[in-house]
Amino acid sequence: xxxxxxxxxxxxxxxxxxxxxxxxxxxxxxxxxxxxxxxxxxxxxxxxxxxxxxxxxxxxxxxxxxxxxxxxxxxxxxxxxxxxxxxxxxxxxxxxxxxxxxxxxxxxxxxxxxxxxxxxxxxxxxxxxxxxxxxxxxxxxxxxxxxxxxxxxxxxxxxxxxxxxxxxxxxxxxxxxxxxxxxxxxxxxxxxxxxxxxxxxxxxxxxxxxxxxxxxxxxxxxxxxxxxxxxxxxxxxxxxxxxxxxxxxxxxxxxxxxxxxxxxxxxxxxxxxxxxxxxxxxxxxxxxxxxxxxxxxxxxxxxxxxxxxxxxxxxxxxxxx
Amino acid sequence: xxxxxxxxxxxxxxxxxxxxxxxxxxxxxxxxxxxxxxxxxxxxxxxxxxxxxxxxxxxxxxxxxxxxxxxxxxxxxxxxxxxxxxxxxxxxxxxxxxxxxxxxxxxxxxxxxxxxxxxxxxxxxxxxxxxxxxxxxxxxxxxxxxxxxxxxxxxxxxxxxxxxxxxxxxxxxxxxxxxxxxxxxxxxxxxxxxxxxxxxxxxxxxxxxxxxxxxxxxxxxxxxxxxxxxxxxxxxxxxxxxxxxxxxxxxxxxxxxxxxxxxxxxxxxxxxxxxxxxxxxxxxxxxxxxxxxxxxxxxxxxxxxxxxxxxxxxxxxxxxxxxxxxxxxxxxxxxxxxxxxxxxxxxxx
Numbered sequence: 143x144x145x146x147x148x149x150x151x152x153x154x155x156x157x158x159x160x161x162x163x164x165x166x167x168x169x170x171x172x173x174x175x176x177x178x179x180x181x182x183x184x185x186x187x188x189x190x191x192x193x194x195x196x197x198x199x200x201x202x203x204x205x206x207x208x209x210x211x212x213x214x215x216x217x218x219x220x221x222x223x224x225x226x227x228x229x230x231x232x233x234x235x236x237x238x239x240x241x242x243x244x245x246x247x248x249x250x251x252x253x254x255x256x257x258x259x260x261x262x263x264x265x266x267x268x269x270x271x272x273x274x275x276x277x278x279x280x281x282x283x284x285x286x287x288x289x290x291x292x293x294x295x296x297x298x299x300x301x302x303x304x305x306x307x308x309x310x311x312x313x314x315x316x317x318x319x320x321x322x323x324x325x326x327x328x329x330x331x332x333x334x335x336x337x338x339x340x341x342x343x344x345x346x347x348x349x350x351x352x353x354x355x356x357x358x359x360x361x362x363x364x365x366x367x368x369x370x371x372x373x374x375x376x377x378x379x380x381x382x383x384x385x386x387x388x389x390x391x392x393x394x395x396x397x398x399x400x401x402x403x404x405x406x407x408x409x410x411x412x413x414x415x416x417x418x419x420x421x422x423x424x425x426x427x428x429x430x431x432x433x434x435x436x437x438x439x440x441x442x443x444x445x446x447x448x449x450x451x452x453x454x455x456x457x458x459x460x461x462x463x
Numbered sequence: 464x465x466x467x468x469x470x471x472x473x474x475x476x477x478x479x480x481x482x483x484x485x486x487x488x489x490x491x492x493x494x495x496x497x498x499x500x501x502x503x504x505x506x507x508x509x510x511x512x513x514x515x516x517x518x519x520x521x522x523x524x525x526x527x528x529x530x531x532x533x534x535x536x537x538x539x540x541x542x543x544x545x546x547x548x549x550x551x552x553x554x555x556x557x558x559x560x561x562x563x564x565x566x567x568x569x570x571x572x573x574x575x576x577x578x579x580x581x582x583x584x585x586x587x588x589x590x591x592x593x594x595x596x597x598x599x600x601x602x603x604x605x606x607x608x609x610x611x612x613x614x615x616x617x618x619x620x621x622x623x624x625x626x627x628x629x630x631x632x633x634x635x636x637x638x639x640x641x642x643x644x645x646x647x648x649x650x651x652x653x654x655x656x657x658x659x660x661x662x663x664x665x666x667x668x669x670x671x672x673x674x675x676x677x678x679x680x681x682x683x684x685x686x687x688x689x690x691x692x693x694x695x696x697x698x699x700x701x702x703x704x705x706x707x708x709x710x711x712x713x714x715x716x717x718x719x720x721x722x723x724x725x726x727x728x729x730x731x732x733x734x735x736x737x738x739x740x741x742x743x744x745x746x747x748x749x750x751x752x753x754x755x756x757x758x759x760x761x762x763x764x765x766x767x768x769x770x771x772x773x774x775x776x777x778x779x780x781x782x783x784x785x786x787x788x789x790x791x792x793x794x795x796x797x798x799x800x801x802x803x804x805x806x807x808x809x810x811x812x
Contacts, residue, residue, distance in 0.1 A: 353594040357654075360552045360586045361608035361661065362578050371607075375598045 178378060181456040185449065194448025201442050205261040212254035213239060217410055222249045228428050244430040246419055252430065255416055256438050262412040263442070266323060267393035270330035275385050277331065278338025279377075283369050285339065286346035297343070300336040308333035309398060316404045326405050330392050341384045345377035379457040386450035390443045397439055413439045483566070484527035485697050486551070486584070486665055491560035493521040493546050518768045520546040521557070522721040525795075528665060531691060533698040535712030535729070537705055537744070539765055543721040545669055548701040552586035552667045564665075582612055585658035589670035591650035595642040601653050602638030609660040624660060630693070631656040632686060648679035655686065659694075667699045672707060684711055705748045709733055714801075717741050720768055720776040723795060727802030737804035739781045775807065783808055 185191040204211060214221055226235050226249035234240050243252040285296040303311075315329040349355060350373060358368045397414030399405035401421075406412050411419065413435045420431025495518045499507065520543040528534050536544045549555040551562060553569065561568045564580045588594035595604050606624045609615070615623045625635040631652045642650055651671065658666055668687070672680040684707065690696055702708050708715060709729060716726040717738065725738040736742045763780040766772050772779050778788035785807065793805040 353588045353590055354596045356549070356554050357586070357588060357594045357657070358596075358608075359554050361611075361657070362553070362581050363608055363611060367611070372596050376596070 178382065178457075181379070181453060184456045185452045188452050190448050191452035194445045194452065197441055197445030198449055201260060201438075201445065202264065204257055205264045208254075208257040208261045212251075212257045214251040214254040216250040216255040216258050219409075224249045228423060228431065230428075231430050231434075243434045244428075246416065246431045247423065248419075252416075252434050255411060256413070256435050259411050259413040259416050259435060260438060260442065262323070262406065262410060263393050263396060263414070263439070266326055266330065266396045266412070267389045270327045270334065270392045270396075271385055271389040273327065274331045274334040274388070275338050275381070278335040278340075279342045279374065279381065281335065282339040282342030282344075283346055283374060283377075286343045286350055287365065287369050287373065293343075296339065300339050303333075303336040304340075308395060312395060312399055313402075313404065316399065321404065321407050323406060323410075326396055326399060329399075330395060333395070334388055334392060337384060337388060338381065341380055342374075342377050345380050346373050349373045349376045383450060383454040383457055386446060386453055390446035390450065393439070393446070394443055413442075485530045485532075485565065486528045486699075487561075487563040487566075488524055488526050488528075488547070488551065489561040489563055491521055491524050491547065491550060491557045491562065492519065493543070493550060493555065494519055494558045516769055519543075519721045519771065520768070521550065523560070524718070524721075524723050525560075526716050526723065526726055528697050528699060530664070530697055531695050532714065533691070533700055533712045535708035535715040536699060536701045536718065537703065537708050537715060538718035539744075540703065541720075541765060541768060542718045543768075544701050544703075544718050547718070548586070548667045548669045548699060551665075551699055552584055553581045554586070578612075582608075582614075582661050583664045584667065585661055585663040585665070586667040586669060587651070587654050587658055587671040589673055591647060591654050591674065592642060594654050595650060595657075597642060600639050600641060601633075601645070604642070605638075605653065605657045605660050608657070612661065614661055624656075627656045627660045628653075630690070631659065632682075647675055648682060651675060651679075651683055652686070655683075655690070659690065662694070663696070665697045665699065667701065669701045670703070671700075673702065673704065680707065687711065705744065709748075717744065720766065720771050722776060723805070724777065725802075725804040725806075726795070727799070727804075731799060731802050735799070735802075737798050737802065737809065738777075738806045739783055739808070740777045741804075743780075775805075 186195060209215065216222070223235065223237070226241070226245050227247050229235070229241050229245045231242060231244040231252075232240065233244065239251070241251050241253070243256070246252055246255065281296050281300075285293045311333045312326075312329040315332060316325060319325040319328065346369075355368060355372055358372050363371075396405055396412060397417070400412050400414030401418040403418065406415055408415065408419075416435035417432050417439070420428070420433070420435070423431055497516045522543075524543075524547060526534070536547065538544045546555060550557050553562075563569070564583060567577070567580055569577055569580045569584070595601065599607070602624065605628065606620060609623065610617070610620055624638075628635045628638070633649060633652050633656055637645075642653070645653065655666075666687075672683050675683060687698060688711065691698065698711075700708060700712060712729045714726065715729050715732045717724050717732075717740065719740050725732065725736070725741045727737075732741065733745065736745050766776070766779065772789075774790050775781070775784075775788040775793050778784040781788065787807050791807070793807045795803045795805045796809060798804050798809055
């Protein structure tokens with residue numbers, strides 16, 4: 143017993159030996175304390191990430207303040223002049239207003255219509271992704287934490303959900319529910335929650351195996367606290383990546399549905415509907431009605447995807463340089 | 464430091480039956496079984512032989528821990544010592560048997576009363592970094608459970624946490640830092656503070672010093688001993704490091720393939736190891752006195768716990784194995800006062 147204590151003290155006092163021991167026990171690199179905050183910083187220092195962020199922020203601001211920026215309220219039929227229909231970009235109206243991006247077949251200023259359409263598209267995208275995220279995360283957490291039959295049940299449901307093409311599911315749902323912003327959000331949530339559930343379950347299974355979860359159980363904390371306070375916050379990095387990508391996907395899916403004429407009502411055009419409206423006049427040479435909303439949609443989706451891509455690189459330890 | 468009135472109360476409670484153990488592990492068995500999935504069930508329906516794979520991680524283990532006692536639990540990797548530690552700490556449930564805390568079964572019941580007992584048994588883990596939530600500031604890690612279970616009134620909480628941290632040698636002004644900003648030894652101190660904040664009676668240390676370097680190990684072990692004097696703590700010290708166990712334990716329990724093969728007071732067990740497995744295990748501990756002796760490793764490998772040998776699990780590797788050892792499981796029998804061993808050799812006389 144005394145041998146051992148003196149042995150311990152001897153090794154402690156010798157600095158060389160201590161250094162050797164420290165070198166031998168080289169630990170793996172430690173994760174940053176605030177992975178999300180440091181990830182945002184790293185996204186912004188990357189040129190492509192910065193471009194994506196700028197695009198997304200500009201688009202968000204434009205959508206948010208559309209009613210101030212836009213020269214015309216495209217939803218107010220009283221201010222629309224049917225005589226101004228299908229004017230090419232840069233033409234002037236009878237009232238003296240310049241249509242920089244031209245007008246559509248209803249005589250709407252396309253620039254204003256795009257700003258308002260952007261607002262609808264982004265709102266639908268974020269709302270549906272947000273609701274799907276909450277539902278999917280809860281399902282994934284329940285699945286991972288309780289395991290067994292619950293897990294099997296939830297995951298088979300996810301498998302079934304994912305085996306249907308999302309556009310088909312959305313089409314069927316909208317055919318039943320009818321048109322409207324709320325209905326399209328429901329349809330998008332139904333087609334998307336499964337992705338979140340699967341992501342959260344995977345991450346939660348990893349976290350559940352870690353010692354701090356055992357520790358929390360040993361501290362007799364209730365399951366609700368263990369899952370919501372301990373496991374879920376540690377699952378956030380992969381979840382954020384999926385959520386970003388899914389917002390872009392929801393926007394494009396909504397545009398597709400609107401293009402097909404089953405998304406939003408014609409009186410409140412989203413980007414997809416604007417493209418669809420212009421489609422009829424494409425071959426008559428009135429290209430601007432489709433092309434400008436298309437470019438806006440493209441920029442938005444590319445911007446979100448650039449941010450998402452970069453976030454994935456930064457948050458995934460496997461891709462760390 | 465507990466307030467005087469509480470200390471007196473504790474003494475009054477403890478005094479009538481000083482001999483009654485704090486914790487009794489009563490014929491605890493833990494089996495891990497791979498449940499047949501749908502395909503396996505279907506195959507079984509169709510007449511395929513059922514292939515049930517069961518691991519007896521802990522097989523009918525019984526021993527007791529008294530107040531202020533340090534019990535060392537040793538054995539090779541995979542012998543079930545960690546599983547037993549987790550069962551005692553309430554992280555895992557026994558398949559059979561009971562865990563009695565002051566005579567009350569804590570393993571199978573639920574509800575308010577048992578949760579209170581459950582809190583009296585806390586655990587310290589091997590990997591101090593992994594055992595702390597990386598997103599919690601350490602102040603929150605230490606106080607979360609104490610706050611949830613209202614160990615002290617809310618207005619005294621900050622003071623309580625500060626005191627516990629100080630006692631464990633953590634600067635209370637670092638409460639706002641994250642676990643990765645501390646060294647390994649400091650993290651382990653935080654883990655100890657977290658357990659201590661709930662005022663436990665028994666602390667299960669699962670290889671608690673194995674991941675620390677030797678000088679830090681000594682510090683942490685000294686901390687354990689100081690805390691025992693302060694709070695009358697008992698420890699279940701799960702470790703493969705026989706040197707450390709010998710240094711700190713009052714009693715030692717030796718496990719092999721899920722079964723307890725020998726237990727006794729540290730002095731007795733190290734002086735007169737009875738079971739051939741214990742003898743072999745002790746002969747492998749390096750010592751300063753016999754620096755150049757060759758290692759007599761235990762011959763053979765640890766058998767798969769999926770297919771443990773019949774009779775005495777140790778017989779394929781035992782130098783004294785007899786025919787009886789292959790057939791009959793030896794039970795724990797007293798070989799001296801407070802010293803029990805499970806070996807047929809003791810019956811031969």
